[in-house]
Amino acid sequence: MRAAIDTERLLGSLDMLAQIGAIDGGGCCRLAYSDEDATGRRWLASRMRMLDMEVRVDAVGNVIGRFAGRDDRLPAVMLGSHIDTVRTGGRYDGNLGVLAGLEVVAALRDSGLRPLRAIEVGAFANEEGARFAPDMMGSLVYIGGLSAEDALAAVDVDGVRAGDAAQASGCLGDAATPGPVPHAFLELHIEQGPILDREGFDLGVVEAVQGICWQRYRFGGVSNHAGTTPMSMRQDAGYVAMRVGALVRELPARYPGQMVATVGVLRLQPELVNVVPRRAEMTIDLRNVDREALLAARDDLDAEIRAIAAAEGVTVERESMAFFDPFDFDPGIVERVAHHCAATGRRVRRMVSGAGHDAQILGRVAKAAMVFVPSVGGLSHNVREHTAAEHLGLGAQVICDVALELAEEPA
Amino acid sequence: MRAAIDTERLLGSLDMLAQIGAIDGGGCCRLAYSDEDATGRRWLASRMRMLDMEVRVDAVGNVIGRFAGRDDRLPAVMLGSHIDTVRTGGRYDGNLGVLAGLEVVAALRDSGLRPLRAIEVGAFANEEGARFAPDMMGSLVYIGGLSAEDALAAVDVDGVRAGDAAQASGCLGDAATPGPVPHAFLELHIEQGPILDREGFDLGVVEAVQGICWQRYRFGGVSNHAGTTPMSMRQDAGYVAMRVGALVRELPARYPGQMVATVGVLRLQPELVNVVPRRAEMTIDLRNVDREALLAARDDLDAEIRAIAAAEGVTVERESMAFFDPFDFDPGIVERVAHHCAATGRRVRRMVSGAGHDAQILGRVAKAAMVFVPSVGGLSHNVREHTAAEHLGLGAQVICDVALELAEEPA
Structure with missing residues (x-):
């Protein structure tokens, strides 16, 4: 089963989301549980519904869209990342993983295919931790590593409770936490470092997080x-x-x-x-x-x-x-990702991530893997963050290929 | 010719001067050309007059007291230092050199002796440079290394001109600059470093300034x-x-x-x-x-x-x-100071000064030398600056002995 990513459509999605909380220089400020974050989530949920996905929002504001499979009793293949940003964030960090997930679903619909397992796309709350500690909060609650109550009790520098901010901006929903354990989790992300760009690689297979x-x-x-x-x-x-x-x-x-x-x-x-x-x-x-x-x-x-x-x-x-602690991704799924990366014929590098990501949290309960694409100059948490269109499309296609293969795996 | 220093009287003088601009912890704040500095100078001038000294104040506020010799046509032997302090100064830095000079004159009067050459005691203006640059300003003007006009044009961080501050506080006089070149210049000073105290020496013979x-x-x-x-x-x-x-x-x-x-x-x-x-x-x-x-x-x-x-x-x-540039004191007078130090029978160390002193400026035009006494813990520019009474008296006695020897030198 194969579906073709439409890079132009993916660029369009990234561009639309970047309008929400846009700041000077081309970047975004959508701090977790802010009004901008809430607006971004509503836009995301409506986009999921347009793709025939069922949307659920849980007690800490994780937004999960589900594109049904042929056998909905089987655990889903989940794609995703986060859409909250740091104060002077770029337009790719996090957003790319979520919108590439939606692009996979859109490509599936284009192709008229229906995989065995459901495809879910998750936007996890407060990955950055720029306002409320800890970072990767939403994914941690999703897997049961932190209670929703404890997470929402976090307080920002102005003394505002995370729960109050999230409630006021309308970020919270009623789906239970922890959430259902997926069959596998895949995250596409910009590298946030200079290695791929400087060394001239097109794709990074992430083997571990430092x-x-x-x-x-x-x-x-x-x-x-x-x-x-x-x-x-x-x-x-x-x-x-x-x-x-x-x-x-x-x-x-x-x-x-x-x-x-x-x-x-x-x-x-x-x-x-x-x-x-x-x-x-x-x-x-x-x-x-x-x-x-x-x-x-x-x-x-x-x-x-x-x-x-x-x-x-x-x-x-x-x-x-x-x-x-360091985190090693499951070697089996890493090899599968490496295989699909190699199949693109492009230059591929195996690497470790120096930054934390939702995939390492999901990886505690499910097979998880990450694909990196180059960030020009290694920029990260910077309004000038930029990744070439061809790399965005290439990364999304690898995620799509791996996801559809995983989605055909029987119980 | 020999006169005996009265350590108790010297301590009394130091104590009186320390009352002017006294600050918490036992220290002093008499920034150059401040009202406290002016009050200190007036006290000093009155003390000089009580010792039958003729007082002159020059165009940058150097205060010079003269105890006449048997032949007043000969250049005087000058003793001295400064009485301005840093913002959190101690009670010995500078003050000791000036008040030890007055104690030499007082001891001479006690003994009824009259040396061949006049003994002058100088308190040079703005040695610290804590308010107006450069430091050692008064001695530099005294020797003709800087014009009084240029010196008084200096401006502090609040935009106040040195000349205006000095005029307002009444620090300036009408004696000409540069001043008369002395036969020799001697300065007693606390070490402002830990060497004498830590190594257990009583006196330091200063050979050079770094x-x-x-x-x-x-x-x-x-x-x-x-x-x-x-x-x-x-x-x-x-x-x-x-x-x-x-x-x-x-x-x-x-x-x-x-x-x-x-x-x-x-x-x-x-x-x-x-x-x-x-x-x-x-x-x-x-x-x-x-x-x-x-x-x-x-x-x-x-x-x-x-x-x-x-x-x-x-x-x-x-x-x-x-x-x-580094400054080397005249070897002849250094040896003479070393000889008198050795004659005390106490532990004497030859050393260099890491801090700048008026003596190195006077040394450009006259034979000059310095004697250091230990500062407990090496403290300097600190309200807790302390030198033992015995060391104060010992240093003053050496200055007295060298001064009286120099004062008998014929033309």
Whole structure:
């Protein structure tokens, strides 16, 4: 069974959704549970109904459209992602996965085909977590990893409850959570990184999502006059932090698992040209698909940090900001996706995702897989996010091909 | 000729001056040309007159008291320092040099002695430069290194002209600048660093003042997602700055001249945990008594910085913030000071000054020397600045002994 994606129609859908919450520069602002988010969901639901899909909205606002199969007792093949954005979001992040799902259904209707299993398209609530924590909230509630009550109790920086915002904007429905476990879940997404674009690949087969370890270190030394304090008598908190920063960069090469390590924040006190810093605060972001390597890097680094600080007479405080385990997608479905990608004849790369996605949450209960398409310049969470039309169509076609194959699998 | 310092009287003077502009914690705030500074100068002038000194105030507010000698045609031996403070100053920085000078005169009067040369005590205006640049302004005008007009044209952060502030507070007088070149200049000062205190010395013979090189570096890279950007594709401005920071620390060991090197300011942008820094800005403070070594360190470091940045694909901008040549005190008078220090039987250390002092300015036109006494914990520009009474008296006695010896030198 095969259906042909209409790239122009997919572009048209992306363009329509991008009008809702449009901001300067070509991007979108549809923060979770905002009026813009609600408007986007209503547009989406109406579009689903136009495609003969049955729409349900659950207790945290996940919008699921169902295109019936030949045997509706079988678990559906689910496609999707999210349509909420960060404050200065682009037009592809999330939206592409949802609208490619609708395009698969539209292509099926064009072809007059009816698969064995239903095809469902899900737009999961609050994937970004830009307003209410945690991110991937809707998919987490969908699989039963978080209760709807707990999710809606989240509060934004203005003190607004997620549940109140969602209720006020009309985002909530009455479908039960957790939702029915699908037969499989497929998500098409822009890469949110530069690899495919820079290396000239057309498609990425995502094998895993990196685990994330965020830590904050605070160093305490002694402020001293930069001119009158001999090097041997210093307890320089800034020096310790900078040594650690240089060390963090060398870390990835020492461990397996395509590790990345970043110092994004470093602040010194009192921050004067001629005063040895008394305090330094820094964040360290470590990511790896290999959980053991991630933990080893974290612990080895901590030991090295404490040795550097001790040699300088500087105190160390460590705070764990976040830790997410890595996630490996089911190898069987990954190989199937890789097979269909290869069949396009285009340049395909296997890769890991450095960002979190709904597919890794659905992957806890069902076979799940992701396809990446290049984002020009690797832009992400940026109004200038752009993916070439041919890549949008290509990615959607692979999702379509895999979905229809999965949808013919018997019980 | 010998006169005995009265430590209790010196402590009393320090205590009285510390009442003017007193701030919480035991410190002082007498910013240059403020009302507090003016009050301090009036107290000082009245104290000079009580000691039978003739007082003159010049066009930038240098206050000079003169205790006549047996032959007033000979250039005077001048003692002194400054009484302006930083915003959160202590009670010894500057004040000690001026009040020890008055104590020398008081001791002379007690002994009934009259030296061949006059003894002058100078309180130079605006040494700190905390309100009006440059620092050491008054002594610079005194020796003719800066015109009074140019000095008084300086403007503070509120847009107030130094000349207007000085006029309004009554700090200016009519003595001509440049002033008469003294036979010699002696300055007693707290160390403003930890060496004497930590190493258990009682007196420091200052051989030189470090040269200072202040630079600001700005690095420009590319902001990227910390999870999705491979290490090999990064242009991390923060990493470059931190590598440079670690390198700066290693610099002093590679050059002669008791070098010190400090990174006091380092700022990253956009300063987010999960974003590779796009911009980094840092200051580098290099000091050395060896001018050639200071320049070599500056230039070698710049070459290394550019190599690190180039390897990372990061741009470099360098800005010179300040450069002061090192200053060597006249070896003859330094040896004489060392001899008198040794004669006390206390522990004496030869050393360099990491901070700037009026003596290095007077040293351009006259034989000049400095004696340091320990500052507990190396505190400086701090309300908790403290020097033990015995050290205050000891330092003043050495200044007295050297001054009286110099004051007997014939033409």
